[in-house]
Amino acid sequence: MNFCTTIWEEIAPLRRAILSHPFLDELAAGTLPPETFRHYIVQDSLYLAEYARVLALAAARAPTAAGRLEFSDGAKVAVQVEEALHQAFFAQFGVTPEMAQQSEATPACLGYTSYLASLAATRSYEELIAGILPCFWVYWEVGCDIRPRAASPNPYSAWIETYAAPSFGEATRRVCDLVDAAAAQATPAIRSAMNTAFRNAARYEWMFWDSAYRRERWPI
């Protein structure tokens, strides 16, 4: 079995925990408190700015043209498309540019982005792209899972449609293919490190929603 199919099955319990998290249940039902979504969207905006930098670093390090194209395009999409979605939600939920700028990354957000930056700075290209993948794949699975059970009308429908969009699924597939190709050439030690990077990034995905649900702040 290829790397992606194997790791995706290995993290099945974590994926189930994500799909049944109350943040996503309430988002699908349209009952998620606006204050909770506001917390999430501001943190996600901070996250995406850093994620786009990590994608740009992956593009610079990619050994193939396909990798350079995919990750530089991904960096652009993170800044332009997803950030546009955030700006629309900022307007809908009364977040001013000042409020967003003054917000500090929570421990979960800072932990996730710092982890990805550390992969980009000090680890192999293979580990880096394995760590990048859950951001695509987990959201694609969440979008597809929520869409058929989402209440309509739903204040969060634009978010659901973005991540259930076929174009997002296609981007996820292309990144999976790059990760599988890298794993196929990698030594067992690098493949094991890729497994760790993927798993940790997927854990941070769960933590990100959980942190927003609790409207987490720094304890001190």
Ligand SMILES: Cc1ncc(CN)c(N)n1
């Ligand atoms: C934390 C997080 N992970 C993934 C995605 C989808 N690109 C996102 N917007 N935010």
